[in-house]
Amino acid sequence: MLACSRYWHAQVSLLHALCLWELPDSTGPAWPRATAGRARHRRGHISTNGTAPAGGGGTDDPVQAVARWLSMAGSAHARASVASSGGVDSKRPLHPFVAEAGDLVALALESGRPERFLWIDENGAIDSVGSRPAGPDRYRKHNLWIAPSVGWSILHPRAQQLVADMLIMLNLTERNTASPDDLEERLVRAAPDTLPPCLTHDRTRLHPERSVGRAESDQPGSTCLYECRFRLCPYPPKAGKTQTEIEEPFCRQQQALLHRRSRWPFPAIKRTTPTWVGIPVRALDRFWGTMASRNHRSAESDQSVS
Numbered sequence: 401m402l403a404c405s406r407y408w409h410a411q412v413s414l415l416h417a418l419c420l421w422e423l424p425d426s427t428g429p430a431w432p433r434a435t436a437g438r439a440r441h442r443r444g445h446i447s448t449n450g451t452a453p454a455g456g457g458g459t460d461d462p463v464q465a466v467a468r469w470l471s472m473a474g475s476a477h478a479r480a481s482v483a484s485s486g487g488v489d490s491k492r493p494l495h496p497f498v499a500e501a502g503d504l505v506a507l508a509l510e511s512g513r514p515e516r517f518l519w520i521d522e523n524g525a526i527d528s529v530g531s532r533p534a535g536p537d538r539y540r541k542h543n544l545w546i547a548p549s550v551g552w553s554i555l556h557p558r559a560q561q562l563v564a565d566m567l568i569m570l571n572l573t574e575r576n577t578a579s580p581d582d583l584e585e586r587l588v589r590a591a592p593d594t595l596p597p598c599l600t601h602d603r604t605r606l607h608p609e610r611s612v613g614r615a616e617s618d619q620p621g622s623t624c625l626y627e628c629r630f631r632l633c634p635y636p637p638k639a640g641k642t643q644t645e646i647e648e649p650f651c652r653q654q655q656a657l658l659h660r661r662s663r664w665p666f667p668a669i670k671r672t673t674p675t676w677v678g679i680p681v682r683a684l685d686r687f688w689g690t691m692a693s694r695n696h697r698s699a700e701s702d703q704s705v706s
Contacts, residue, residue: 401414402414402415402418402469402472402473402474403472403473403474403475403476404476405473405474406474406591407587407590407591408495408497408498408590408591408593409497409566409570411473411474411495411498411501412497412498412501412566414473415466415469415470415473415498415501415502415505416501416505416518416519416520418469418505419505419508419509419514419518420514420518420545420546422465422509423508423509423512423514423545424512445494445499445500445502445503445675462506462509462510463506465506465509466502466503466505466506466509467502469502469505470494470498470499470502473494473498474492475492492593493593493594494593495592495593495594495595496594496595496675496676497562497565497566497569497595497676500558500562500674500675500676501562503558504517504518504556504558504559504562505517505518507556514545514546515545515546515547515550515554515555516554516555516556516559517555517556517559518546518559519546519555519559519563520546522563522566522567522570522644523644525551525552525555525563526551526552526563526564526567526644526646526647526650527551527647528551528552529551529552529553529649530549530550530551530552530553530554552650552653553653557657557660558674560653560654560657561654561657561673561674562674564646564650564654565599565674565676565677567644567646568599568606568635568646569590569595569599570644571635571636571644572586572590572596572598572606572620572632572633572635572636573586573587573590573632574586575620575636586620586632589629589630589631589632590630590632595676596624596628596630596632596633597625597628598624598625598628598630598632598633599676599677600676600677600678600679601678601679602625602679603679603683603684603687604683604687605623605624605625605633605634606623606633606634606635606687607623607633607634607635608635608687608690608691608694609690609693609694610634610635610637610638611637611638611694618634618636618637620632620633621633622634638694638695645694646691647695648692648693648694648695651688651689651691651692652688652692654688654691655685655688655689655692657672658672658673658681658684658685658688659672659681659685660672
C-alpha cells in the first residue's frame, strides 16, 4: 500500500501504522539501547537510501527501518512516471510532511513512546489538551499504544508543528465543497512533493481573518500568487461546514513554540520553525495569532481582501 500511495497524507498515515505494527507488545523501545538515540534531536531528515532487510521487523536500527519505508512511499507511481518519460529516478524527493513524519516515527521506535510522536487522527489530536500518564512505563490497561486520554500537549513540539501545518493543508484542499470533482481537482494539485508558497514563504495570502460573510470571494486561487500552481488560497472562512477548525488554545501553543528556549547550542537544533518554513518567526507568530482570533471574529468585522 505504501508503494502505491500517491497522496502525502496517505503516506504519513501508513508510516504511523507501520510504526505501531513494529512496536513490541511490552512497553519500552523496540530496539536495544546500543542503537537508540541515533535519530534523537534530529533536524535533518532520514535518507531514503536505506539498507535494512526487506522483511518486516528483524532490523536492529530504527533509522534503517524508517529509511526503507520512506524509499517505498509512492515508489510505484515514481517508477511508472520515470518509465513513461524515459528518464532515470536518481533522487526521488519526499514531501516535506512525509520526511518529517519519518523522523518522528524513528524517534517513536527508539523511545517506545509513540504517543509523543504519532497520532491516530489529526482532528482528534488537536481536540483536547490531553493528560500525561502518571507512569508511562506501566502496563497499558487500555491495550492501545496511544491512550484515549492523550491530547496535543503530550506531543513533541515537532509533532505539534507538523500536525498544525498538515491541518492547514488539509483544510485548504478539502475546504467547504459538495462537489467530488472539485475536491478531486484540488487533491491532484496538492499531490506533488512540494508545498505551496502560502505555507512556506508568505502566509498573508491565506487571509485567515476572513469569515463566512465574504463567501463570494472564497474561490480557491483567488488570493494566490500569480505563479502559484496549487491555486488553493484563501483559507476557508470561519464557520465553514466541513473543515476542522483549529481552536484557539492550539493556535496559542503554536505561538509559544516559536519562542521556546532550547538547551542545545547548535543552530539546526535551536531552530523553532519547521524545516519546511522559510518565514520569519515574527510573521509566523502573527499568522497563528490571527488564527487564534478567528473565534472572536464575525462577518461584520471581516476585512477586505485585495
